[in-house]
Amino acid sequence: MSSAPAPTRHHAPGVRASLALLVIACILPVAVVTAFLIVHFYQRERAQLIDHTISRARAIIAATDRDIASTQLALQMLSTSTMLLKQDLRGFHQRATGLVDQLGADSIVLLDTDGTLLLSTRRPYGAPLARLGRAPLLQRILASGRPGVSDMFIGPLNGRPIFSVGVPVRRAGATVMTLNAIFTPQRLQHVLSEQKLPANWRASVLDTEGRVATRSRELDTYAGRQVSAALRQQLASASESGLATRSLDGQDVYLVYSRSTRTGWSAVLGIPSEELTASLYRTLAWLVSVTLAALGAGLALAWLLGGRIADSVQALVAPARAVGAGASLAIPPLHFREANELGHALRDAALSVRQARADMRESEQRLALAANAAHLGIWTRELSDSRIWCSEQWRALFGFAPEQQLSLADLLAKVHPDDRAAVRDTLNHTQHGAPRYDMEYRLLLAGGEQRWIGSHGSIEHDAQGRPLRVRGVSLDITQRKQAELEVQQKQKEVTHLARVAMLGELSGALAHELNQPLTAILSNAQAARRFLARPAPDLAEVAEILDDIVDEDKRAGDIIERLRRLFGKQDMPRQPVDAGALVDGVIRLVRNDLIHHGLTVRTELGEQALTLSADPVQLQQVLINLLMNACDAQAAPQLSDGVIVLRCARDGDAVLFSVIDHGPGIVQETLPRIFDPFFTTKTRGMGLGLSICRSIAGAHHGTLWAHNNPDGGASFHLRLPLAEAAP
Structure with missing residues (x-):
């Protein structure tokens, strides 16, 4: 249903034309009167304004020097860290990361004397870093042994204009590296805002090369940009001065500056050219009485026009509210053409809102149908007050009544006692900003029924990056879990x-x-x-x-x-197993079978005791299987020397068992398949031995592999992780 078009008044004046009349009525009389007096006061007021502005430039550059000096002092204190002296760069990286926000820095970096980045808080410790080479600031610090500040440059890690404040790091009286705080141009903006400059003034801090270190307006556009050659020449010729020029954004300004004797940086203030005269007009207070008559006429006209504008705006308030409700609009005739056009726009917006709401309801219905068809339960949890909303399908999965008020405690009460702690820990992690989670757990329903649930959630954050709410889905995975248990x-x-x-x-x-x-x-x-x-x-x-x-x-x-x-x-539960004792036990079990085959086993055990956390029975099964396969490989005496080698040695943080025979080896074509289930080269073999051995190795977080020896025979290697030392 559409609203009737609003009637339009013919020849209605536009808002811009009415406001132009208002400006003319207010400003023109004042301009005519003050034109006769401006020449007399111009020179004096202009000189006073420039002197005052130079004082502000001095204050800005002094504040900049103090910021840089305080940063250098903080870095010097940090450079004496015992972690840095002990070369504990991982610990130093963590400590420096905690100080970045306190310094207001983008990052803290440690730089070697050849320009190599040793660490940066913008990257996790150990991540690859760029090499800066012989940077100018690094050269100055190495040459003088004193702290310094760089000019603006493009950061190698963030690709944005930055500057660096650095201090030397000394050992035995020599500079061995530099500690630098990296700052973005936004870091120095406070020294400009503290001066409370007029909004239309241009204020900048320039480095020694005339590049913009910070700026009061459009900083993202002009940060790192170099000022004109004429201005750079003027900056180099005198520590304080002023000149008429054009700003980087094309504004005609009268510019004054003051240069620091400590850093060589300059504070530059640009007064819009028109402000030099406009500020003078404001100082002529005695002209107020002269302009009151002219302003009275202008205000009378403004009152008339403003009243009409107000009436038009008030007439659109009710239709605007109706747009939000999706209702039909009745817009009366208005005074201005733009107001009438706005009324038509509100009518069109109302139609769009009604259509959007209809589309949203249809989308919600489709989503509900899809969730019900897939047996998905949808839920939302507000982290601020722990309110929980959930769909009917979710309530059915968890056994809650349709209208029951839910809390986190109600949910945890349904979780199986053995899984409750893990679920609680996962949910608590979401309040600390974990981006998403996936978990599986059991529910204990009425009558003792157990139901497996798969839950997947993601975190939403507010504008400040704080966790706001969790949304997700839950589904019944009982059949899949039962199938997995049957497979096990x-x-x-x-x-x-x-x-x-x-x-x-x-x-x-x-x-x-x-x-x-x-x-x-x-x-x-x-x-x-x-x-x-x-x-x-x-x-x-x-x-x-x-x-x-x-x-x-x-x-x-x-x-x-x-x-x-x-x-x-x-199977036996996991327990500490001595690798040497395991080998001895296996040899005792197969000793007589080895004698029967006319073979001997030469054990090569290291002197160091090695302990595994494993099922000893399963590991015996693996080693016995490998030894019996070695016996079969050396069944023909003429093909070997009758010796099988069983070696046990440490391999990093693991134990490596090796069974080495001197038989004919494994046919190269079949070598990739020997661990496949039901593959065998024996006439009466089942083809399961090596497949089961590899499965046992994988269950112990280990690996099992084989290869042919260069001098004949084959080797099988079982690598298992060492048991973790008890705390």
Whole structure:
């Protein structure tokens, strides 16, 4: 539904024409009267204004010197930091970062004597940095040993005009580097604003080359720009003076300046040329009585025109409010053409608002349908007062009533006790500005039902960069998590089957391993019977025989316990494992099988004790599998020297196990596939051994790989991280 066009008054004057009449009526009488007097007062008032302006320029350059001096003092104190003396650049970077805001600097940098950037607070510690070369400020500090300030230059890290305040860093009386605070032109703007200069004046601070270090107007446009050659020549000729010129933005000004004897920088103030005369008019107070009559006529006309303008504006207030409500507008005839045009614009805006609201409602409905179809719950949390809004689908996922008022405590009460602390920590991090988060956790619903939830949120910030609210979605991932658990269970069963298959391969050796202590027990028992059958048995000898029987029985028990752990279905929890003891235990398990194959294992263990955090049973399975594969590779005596090398050594922050055989090696075409499931070169192999071994290595955050040796045979390497030292 559209509003009827507002009627328009014919020949309505424009606002600009009415205001032009107002200006003429107010200014022209005053200009005519004061024209006769301006010549007499001009020279005196102009001289006074220039003298006063030079005093302001002195104050500005003095304030600039104080800022630079205070910065140099702060940098000198920072340069004596013990972290810098100890070359703890990481700690010094953190401390310098904390001082950047206090100094009002863009960044703090540490510069080597050859111009190399050692650190910059604009980059994380260790990030690549540019090389400045022999910068002028660096040269001056190295030559004089005193603090200094650079001219304006383009920063290598931010690509913007900057200047640098630097101090030497000394060791043993020599300058070994410089500590510099980098400032943007905005840093010095306060020395201009403190003078409370008129808004239309131009004020700048120039470096020794005449480049703009800061400016009161359009700083982003003119920062680092060099003034005209004529002005630079004038600046070089005298420490204080004035001249008529044109500013960088094309404004005709009378310019005065004062140069610092300390830094060589200059404070420059430009008075608009018209202000030199306008300020004089304002000083002629006695002319007020003369101009009152003329102003009265002008004000009368202004009153008439202003009233009409006010009436037109007031007539548009109600229609403007109706635009916000999306209602139809009724705009009466107005005095001015522009007001009538504004009325038509308001009418069009009302139509646009109604259409936008209709489109927004349709978009919200589509979003709700899409969320319901995907079973997504949408939520919003206000960080200022912890208010929570959520969709109906979200309430259904979490088991909340449609109208129930929600709080963060209500949400955490639904979370499974084992996941509650992690969820609380994640939500708390959002209040400290974390940009987004993704987490998975369980809900404990009524009746003991557990439901897995995937939650994804992002943070919104206000204009000052502070966290404002969190928006996100939640969805039910119970089926996926159950599928993952089933896959993990199947992996455990396959791993157990591989160990059982290994038991079949080792059965002969294990029978021999158990036969030795059992034969010794039988022999010692028979001997004890014979001793006891004597008329005067030697009880001490019988006691020794019984001790031997006990030792052999323990030995058999140890063998059975190792086999039970190795071939049990349940994996052991992670625990500290000594790498050398692990190797010794594996050698004992496969010793008789090695003897049966006519092979020996040469162990190469380092002197340093190495500890892993691992499942010892799973690591035994990996090493046994690798050793049995090495036995199969050296089954033909003519192909090897009968020696398998098992090496254990430290590799950085990890332990490296190596099993090296001297067999025919691995066919090059099959080498990339030997860790694939169900791939085997054995006639009765399952093709799961090496695949399971690599999975066990990955579960321990390690790696397993193989390669052929240059002198024949193959090597398998298992690299596992060392256990972290206890705090």
